[in-house]
Amino acid sequence: MATANTFHHPTLGSIKGILRDGLLRFTNIPYATIPHRFARSSLLQQLPRTASTSVGNGLHDAYDATGIPPASIQPFDAPANEVKGCQIPPEILDGFHEEQSEDCLRLSITVPAHARPGNDLPVLVFVHGGAFFLGSTTRPYYDPSTLCRQALEQAEGCVFVGVNYRLGALGFAHLPGAHSVPENNGLYDQRIAFEWVRRFIAGFGGDAGEITALGQSAGGMSLTAHDYSGLENVWRRRVVFSGSLVTMPVKDGKEKEAEFWSLAEKTGVMGVGVGREEAVEKLKEVDVGRIRDAAGVGLLCVESEMLPYSDASMKRMSTPAAWSNVGDSAGLESQIVSSTTYDGGISYNLMIENKDRKGHAKAFFDIANSSGLSHPQELLDLYNITTTDDDPVALRKICQFETDIGFFAASLAQVSGFPGKSYLLLFDLGSPFEGFLPAGECATHTWDIIAMLGSCEKWLEDEYRTAITDLRDRVLRFSVKGEEPWPAWTEDEGKAMVVGKEGLSVVGFDEYMGAETRRGKMLKLAEKEAGDDGRDLLWSEVCRRFLMAEK
Template structure:
């Protein structure tokens, strides 16, 4: 918050939900430091209050037994977020914030959280939402039956007898286990469907397109993806010595699942016996297009009367790592660039592009005015951010018939109509990503 802010300031409020696959992370991680973002806002005479929210993760946030739901309810991590927003509604005015002028911003799992909240049927308090590289399908959603199976499995790992005890008794024993031991189970938090927070049987892009956000407070949203969101999978898999022959594994999955597998392989240039590093880069580009870009587009398609603005972040990650510097706009780099933690290390071209991009987001957060032309099915207007700076383009530029994304969307339609993108994402890409587990 600006240093001079008093309780009567009534400034706009930006609330941030961090990423980390519902398993790790926190809003206070150094790369989420919002100081640069907030300073630029003050210099532009657009001060606001920035609030970062933590929530329970992994086992602590998502263990659930539908047979003992009073003791181990569904989606505690998501309910933590709701409690945080209730706290903001009640107390933010004392910090100089306006509880009736709130933007909720999430990245990755945080963005998926916002999708869940926006599609829950509940009346949320935020007027605007910004979702960076996260949607209803970013992480798998499990049924109550699957959560019950997992609950019993994790209890056995903790040495709890499950064969001769009712679920309530098992839950009580689990509650008495130390938090460290529960965390050591390594459970990745998976939200539960058919619940208060997720009142649907399964999560899909098809569902996103037909389930319009119902919150009366929500007026508009920005939905965003990075050109190489699949970089997070590349970084995890490239050093996994147990995973080999990526091209051959992917080709076999495509043949098992698709009616037209060769078309998918041709779009990404994936060939039999291709060297692993090259193949994995191509497969993770497919992941980026099928699981992140297509999901953002589905959010835009299902927005109803809520104004929606599509953002495509294509500024290459400038830092050295498993991928070459400045060639790939990777997962998480978009929010890091926006918040500005390492801006002092960037060259002037990068700084100028990011500052111009940041100006648009700051203006949207503080004024609520349209940051660029809204998305429509006919024009498909989007903001692209790259080394040339942010610029508005029509759909022919980023998903025209001759583009990689356009060809993928056409293949999805040919494969399964409205369900085609879900087939490509869930049945092909996720299966490949999970093949070695």
């Protein structure tokens, strides 16, 4: 049974949360303000007083943090489409409703019911995914209650923080030379959120010196961007689920400028005689619904303070050498890097319903043969792609290639190139729910983080629940206690943890990327094609061209 409960923070004052099953949840805490559209956000150091609550012998103004916070501006049907794409039960959204607002910079914080200021509990901070234009940390499938209760069973528990940040054009539009439209606002929002946690989490019972960052998909890409930027971060450990700097394309300043003017045209602010500054001011004031309808903006900008690299250097992120200085520059000491065995399922689910995309086998065949590969037929044979494959069959095979080159190879680069301790996780527990892909067959993108957080626990059979509970235990021991979750990855043995229906097992190189495995043959082909640059050649010149429908 849930009840309202008022918590007194020594700096922020009284805050109303919801007490349920040994956990106190604050779901709507603002952490920053935005002076105007497209501006950098600023740290919020006080909470607004929204209600009067009797505490002790006096009357105090308490901030009500019990409601569902607004999400960043995005398509209205995003939650339902995410559930469909993640292949989880649609019933998880029953009774859920979420507003949208430009004023969306909110945190959700979950603490043990016994938490008090100064308890020094470990802190987990979660950055959600959604391709930088979808998502919200308080959607039911990201509910961390099961994980937090398991942390309580292990020891004193933890403090779990979920971060909302600006998405789409509001978070990632950029016009070079225009001070009022800086680049990568969504990433800077995240930095402000972590700074807020560093300053105020002790008042919730958390230890600001023991922060582990968790990110999935675009959230994982965000963490890798922060760690690769050279800027100091507040976390020393991180867990990255299927997210790296090759997960999505990046754009340079010229491309972001073209994108900005396209946005101006789509929203109707451009016209005869409208100059640069006038267009900027009009776009800052146009009804936000037009920006939502325009869509299409949500990619990181390089050659910036956050990512001072060229697009060409970013394409080498699946090369282990690219990660050799990350620990020194960002302060990162250890990491778990994970990918699912069918991360390409997210592309499959998106494209299988796309009536504008047909003839997948022929399209991929043409791209492979025009990509500059010396051995295109070897790639086609490895994934058994033939021009006679019908669309669902061809797409299933192509998305397996996407999984291997765009997710697994990138994860491998992050663990093999990183100078600190790395732990490789291969999530091979197929989603048990019906969807576009057969139930139980495919460990799809996002199912791993949803499973670990535990929002779907009540629908799982015992074999699933046992494997996931064991995984959750390992990740918590790493995040909460700083313990080794399984043997660290080394060049000599390449140990990895595999999660499947049979449970958890530690395996070596030969079992997941040996010479006779599909992954091993794909990596060997990449090396034969272009040496150290071969992985990026297969990713950018073959796989990404197909996914982006490029000729």
